[in-house]
Structure formats: C-alpha cells, structure tokens
Amino acid sequence: MSEPTPAPGRRREVMAVLPGLMLAMLLAMLDNMIVSTAMPRIVGDLHGLSHLSWVVTAYVLGTTVSTPIWGKIGDLYGRKNIFLTSIVIFLIGSALSGAAQTMGELIGFRALQGLxxxxxxxxxxxxxxxxxxxxxxxxxxxxxxxxxxxxxxxGPLVGGYITDHLSWRWAFYINLPLGGLALALLAVRLKLPTRRTEHRIDWLGSGLLAGGITALVLITTWGGTEYGWGSWQILGLVALAVVLLAAFAVVERRAAEPVLSLGLFRNVNFTLSTVIVFLLGFTMFGAINFLPLYQQTVQGASATNSGLLLLPMMTGMLVTSLVAGQLITRTGRYKAFPVIGGVLVVVGMGLLATVDIDTSRLRSSAFMVALGAGLGLLMQTTMLIAQNSVDQRNMGVASSTTTFFRSIGGSFGVSLFGAVFNHTLENDLTTRLGPGAAEVASGEGVAGLTPEKLATMPGEVVSALLHGIADSTAAVFLCATVIAVVVPVAAAFLRHEPLRGAEPAAAEAAPSPAVDATAGKETGRSSPA
Known part of the structure; x- marks a missing residue:
C-alpha cells in the first residue's frame, strides 16, 4: 500500500501551529519536574514543611479534576478559544505562585495553575x-x-540551575515567556472549524465527577502516608468516591450533553485503549518514580543531573515512536504496535526487577531502553486508536478521557508501589540491622538520601540501606511486571478499524465506527475560528 500524501496546504497549516502546541505540552510536563527540584528552597523560604505535600497535591487535584471537563467544553464551544483560555489560566496561576508570600497562598495558586x-x-x-x-x-x-x-x-536540569543560582520563584516565572510565546503563536496561526451545537453544560455530572476524582486522588495521596489504609479518613474517602461515582454514572445516562459519555465505552477499541493507558500510567509513573533514588544512592549518580538518568528510556521511546508513526502512516495498520509494545514493557519491567546492589549503570540503562521502546510503541498509538474510535465532534472527550485514565492510573501506581517499596525496605533493614537500628536508619528519610549524606553514615548502616533500596526497587518492578502483563493481552483484543483517511471530506462522509451517544444536534455550517 502506498503512503498517503497529505495535502500541502494542510501540512503547512499543521507545521505552522506545531511549535505552539509543543510549547504548550512542554509547559505542562516541565512544571512539576522543575518545581519538585526547587521544593526544599521553597519550604525553607515560606516555612511550611508541614504543608509540603499539599503544594504537589493541589496541582495534581486541579489537573485531574479539570481534564475531562476541558475536553468536553472544547467539543461544545470550539477547541481554539477553550485551549487558549487554559493557557491563560495556567500562566496566571504560575505568576501568582511565583509571587506567593505564604504556603497557603502557594497551595491555592498551585490549584489554579493545575486547573x-x-x-x-x-x-x-x-x-x-x-x-x-x-x-x-x-x-x-x-x-x-x-x-x-x-x-x-x-526539567530537573533547569530546576537544579534555578535552585542553585536564582530565586525559587523563577521555577514558576519561567513559564511566562514560554507560555506567552505559545499563546501568541496559536492565537495568530491556529485555524479550526467551528461546529455549532446546542450547548447544554452537564453541571451536575461535572460536579459529581469532580468530587469523585478528588476523593480518589486524596486516597492515593494520603493512603499509607498521612493516614493508615484502615483509618476512618481513608475508608470515608473510599465510601465517598464510590457514592459520587455511582451517582455520576446514573446522571450521565440521562444527561443531554454528558461530560464523559458512557456510551463511548460500548466501542471495544475505545474501551481497550482506555484500559491500556490506565495500566501504562499505573506501571510507568508508579514504578519509574523509584528509579532516580536507586540510581543516585545505589549507583552513586549525581542528583543534579537526575534528568539525564532517564535518557536511555527516553531514547528508546523516541526511536520506536518515530518508527511506528511512519509505518502507521505508510500502511494504515496499527494493531501490531500495541501488542509488541506491551510485550516490550513487560520485558523491560521484568529486567528492571532483577537489579541489585551490583547492577552496573550500563546494564540498567539497557533495561531502560527496552522499557522505553515498549512505551514508544504504546503511548501515542493508544491515543490514535481512541481518537479513531469516536465521532469527530467527540474528539475532546476521547482525548481527555484517555489522559484522565492515565493520570488516575499514575496516582494509584505511585501509592501502591510506594507501599510496596516502604514495606520491603522496612523488612530488609530489620533483617540486616535489627528492629531498633532499622527504625533509626529508615527514619533518616530515604527519599532525601544522597551520596554525600551516605558518606557521613556508619558503614554497616550504609550497606544495609543500599541493599534495602536495591531490593525494594526490584520488588516494585516485579509488581509492575505482573500488572503490565495485562497490557499485551488487552492489546491483542483490539480490532483493526480503518483509520479515517487523508481527505477530510471523505472522513466526514464516512460513518463513524464509534457510538455517538453524546453530541448535540449540529445546526450550522463550519467556519474558521
């Protein structure tokens, strides 16, 4: 099959706005990495150690709660203006966060930034x-x-430089020129068709969904850390999440314009791609979160260059994503890539489950390349499958649902694997040092360990800690491997549905493979935004 040639006009249009879109994505992904690096300086300046976790939690809550809503209102009111509005809100939140004078102000402004x-x-x-x-x-x-x-x-490189040479406030102010440039590029260059629909905002569904998501995020954030898993606080949040999400499911079946249409899940490919991205978020964000600690303590890597530690994985992801993208465009076939990618993720996770105190950086880097290669075949391809499975006017809902489930999966993964890591470490230290010494060693704060700090500790404690961190990291990846096995199995059940073709007119005329249970009645013409 010959490779389709996109219309020159459309390709020029896409390439004209692509820099602005990439800048916007970079903003979203950079922020948490830069801020986490600057967090010790922020806490020292604002004297808010007891509220440290809320600086992160507020941002995560704002982001996760608003994700499905942004997708739906973009479908209803036009993608361009809604997207530009989200950039403006992010920049206002960034500017206010940089100017915050108290920890309470910073937490509130971070929530706005997350929205x-x-x-x-x-x-x-x-x-x-x-x-x-x-x-x-x-x-x-x-x-x-x-x-x-x-x-x-x-992210970590810029965050480290800002922390060492500038005020922590620049961790937020750096967003302003980048975001301003993205805003200007997209405001001038982005032209999208505007479909006029009957606008009915699902306020009740949005509120129930926001409440249920908030409860879920707080469960995964507080469980096992702030409160025990059996505490009344966590059990109460579980009950609240169940009630709110059950009510949300009932409301969405009757809403004229549901914020997250349950009818879309009747499409097999959409459901399977959502399951896959949830598991990817669960295993990837959950397990990889512990790699830098292992590399910095057990392998003695520099914390300042911690971003470079994941470069092998990113390289594998970039190469396979490029190859898969070109092959999908040329052949129109995509089913094999999620299956192969899922197998590679399992292999990569399984190899990382074998790390120990003697594993070299070269060997662990090779394992990370295998994992990254699998992720590269999966991440963008699953989004493509989800979007191809819905009607064009539900593109925002499909994109936001996929992103939302990946975020929720990541929250659950960090929480579960954190519990696995801490339990394994506690048992390992108890075996090597005895209960009393193990309690002292673990109380030093494993997350804050550096090669410099290890150098000041007794040799037997250092040895026990390094073995414990290595064993705990391996245990995390072993659990992730077991969960990741479901990914290629789910991918094998994907059905090949032809990708909508190169000609927009033909794509619009062709019947949608998805169940369109959400859209209002289209009443008008398309016109450039």
Missing part, C-alpha cells in the same frame, strides 16, 4: 486530532515523543 494545566495536554491532542486525519497522524508522533523526552531531561 489550567488540565487543558494543556488534552487540548494539544484534540487539536492535532482536528487538524490531522488518523491515517496521517502517525507522522507527527515523533514530535510529541521528543517533547516528552525533552521535558524529562530538561
């Missing part, structure tokens, strides 16, 4: 879905993968 961030990645994915037919979309996958790799590597 804007919820629309950034969703907006980018949905806009690309509007501009580029699925058959051509694969050739742009590499740009998105490159942006993710750049954010992962540059």
């Amino acid at each position: 804007g961030a919820g629309g950034l990645i969703v907006g980018v994915m949905a806009i690309i879905g509007d501009l580029v037919p699925p058959r051509e979309r694969g050739q742009y996958q590499g740009f998105m993968a490159a942006t993710m790799a750049a954010a992962t590597v540059a």
Whole structure:
C-alpha cells in the first residue's frame, strides 16, 4: 500500500501551529519536574514543611479534576478559544505562585495553575486530532515523543540551575515567556472549524465527577502516608468516591450533553485503549518514580543531573515512536504496535526487577531502553486508536478521557508501589540491622538520601540501606511486571478499524465506527475560528 500524501496546504497549516502546541505540552510536563527540584528552597523560604505535600497535591487535584471537563467544553464551544483560555489560566496561576508570600497562598495558586494545566495536554491532542486525519497522524508522533523526552531531561536540569543560582520563584516565572510565546503563536496561526451545537453544560455530572476524582486522588495521596489504609479518613474517602461515582454514572445516562459519555465505552477499541493507558500510567509513573533514588544512592549518580538518568528510556521511546508513526502512516495498520509494545514493557519491567546492589549503570540503562521502546510503541498509538474510535465532534472527550485514565492510573501506581517499596525496605533493614537500628536508619528519610549524606553514615548502616533500596526497587518492578502483563493481552483484543483517511471530506462522509451517544444536534455550517 502506498503512503498517503497529505495535502500541502494542510501540512503547512499543521507545521505552522506545531511549535505552539509543543510549547504548550512542554509547559505542562516541565512544571512539576522543575518545581519538585526547587521544593526544599521553597519550604525553607515560606516555612511550611508541614504543608509540603499539599503544594504537589493541589496541582495534581486541579489537573485531574479539570481534564475531562476541558475536553468536553472544547467539543461544545470550539477547541481554539477553550485551549487558549487554559493557557491563560495556567500562566496566571504560575505568576501568582511565583509571587506567593505564604504556603497557603502557594497551595491555592498551585490549584489554579493545575486547573489550567488540565487543558494543556488534552487540548494539544484534540487539536492535532482536528487538524490531522488518523491515517496521517502517525507522522507527527515523533514530535510529541521528543517533547516528552525533552521535558524529562530538561526539567530537573533547569530546576537544579534555578535552585542553585536564582530565586525559587523563577521555577514558576519561567513559564511566562514560554507560555506567552505559545499563546501568541496559536492565537495568530491556529485555524479550526467551528461546529455549532446546542450547548447544554452537564453541571451536575461535572460536579459529581469532580468530587469523585478528588476523593480518589486524596486516597492515593494520603493512603499509607498521612493516614493508615484502615483509618476512618481513608475508608470515608473510599465510601465517598464510590457514592459520587455511582451517582455520576446514573446522571450521565440521562444527561443531554454528558461530560464523559458512557456510551463511548460500548466501542471495544475505545474501551481497550482506555484500559491500556490506565495500566501504562499505573506501571510507568508508579514504578519509574523509584528509579532516580536507586540510581543516585545505589549507583552513586549525581542528583543534579537526575534528568539525564532517564535518557536511555527516553531514547528508546523516541526511536520506536518515530518508527511506528511512519509505518502507521505508510500502511494504515496499527494493531501490531500495541501488542509488541506491551510485550516490550513487560520485558523491560521484568529486567528492571532483577537489579541489585551490583547492577552496573550500563546494564540498567539497557533495561531502560527496552522499557522505553515498549512505551514508544504504546503511548501515542493508544491515543490514535481512541481518537479513531469516536465521532469527530467527540474528539475532546476521547482525548481527555484517555489522559484522565492515565493520570488516575499514575496516582494509584505511585501509592501502591510506594507501599510496596516502604514495606520491603522496612523488612530488609530489620533483617540486616535489627528492629531498633532499622527504625533509626529508615527514619533518616530515604527519599532525601544522597551520596554525600551516605558518606557521613556508619558503614554497616550504609550497606544495609543500599541493599534495602536495591531490593525494594526490584520488588516494585516485579509488581509492575505482573500488572503490565495485562497490557499485551488487552492489546491483542483490539480490532483493526480503518483509520479515517487523508481527505477530510471523505472522513466526514464516512460513518463513524464509534457510538455517538453524546453530541448535540449540529445546526450550522463550519467556519474558521
């Protein structure tokens, strides 16, 4: 089958707005990495150690709660203006966070920043879905993968430089020129068709969903840390989440314009792609969260260059994402990539489950390349499958639902694997040092360990800690491997549905493979935004 040639005018249009879209995605991904590096300086300046976790939690809550809502209102009111609004809110939140004088102010402004961030990645994915037919979309996958790799590597480097040479406030102010440039580029260059629909905002459904998501995020954030898993606080949040989400499911079945249409899940490919991204978020964000600690303590890598530690994984992801994108565009076939990617993720996780105190950096880097190769075949391809499974006017809902489930999966993964890591470490230290010494050693704060700090500790304690961290990291990846096995199994049940083709007119005329249970009645013409 010959490779489709996109219309020159459309390709020029996409390339004109792509820099702005990549800047917006970079903003969303960079922020948490830069801020986490600057957090010790922030806490010292604002004297808010007891509220440290809320600086992160407020942002995560804002982002996760708003993600499905941004996607739906973009479908209803037009993607461009809604996306530009999310950038403006993010920049206002960034400016206010940089100017915060108390920890309470910073937490509130971070929540506002998170509300804007919820629309950034969703907006980018949905806009690309509007501009580029699925058959051509694969050739742009590499740009998105490159942006993710750049954010992962540059975030800690930039955060470290700001922490060492500038005020921590620049961890937030740095967003302003980047976001301003993205805003200007997109405001001038982005042209999207506007579909006029009957607007009915599902306020009740949105409120129930926001409440249920908030309860879920607090469960995964507080469980096992702030409160015990059997405490009344956590059990109460579990009950609240169940009640609110059950009520949400009932309301959505009757809503004229549901914020998250349950009817979309009747499409097998959409459901399976959602399951896959949830598991990816669960295993990837949950397990990889512990790699830098292992590399910095057990392998003695520099914390300052911690972003470079994940470079092998990002390289594998970038290469396979580029290759898969080109092959999908050329052949129109995509089912094999999630299956192969799922197998590679299992292999990569399984190899990382074998790390110990003697594993070299070269060997662990090779394991990370295998994992990254699998992720590169999965991440953009699953988004492509989800978007190809819905009607064009539900592009925002499809994009936001996929992003939302990946975020929720990541929250659960960090919480579960954190519990596995801490339990394994406690048992390992108790075996090696005895209960009393193990309690003292673990009380030093494993997350804050550095090679310099280890150098000041007794040799037997250092040896026990290094063995314990290595064993705990391996235990985390072993659990992740067991969960990741479901990914290639789910991918094997995907059905090949032809990608909507290169010609927009043909794509609009063709019947949608998805169940359109959400859209209002289209009453007007399309016109440029």
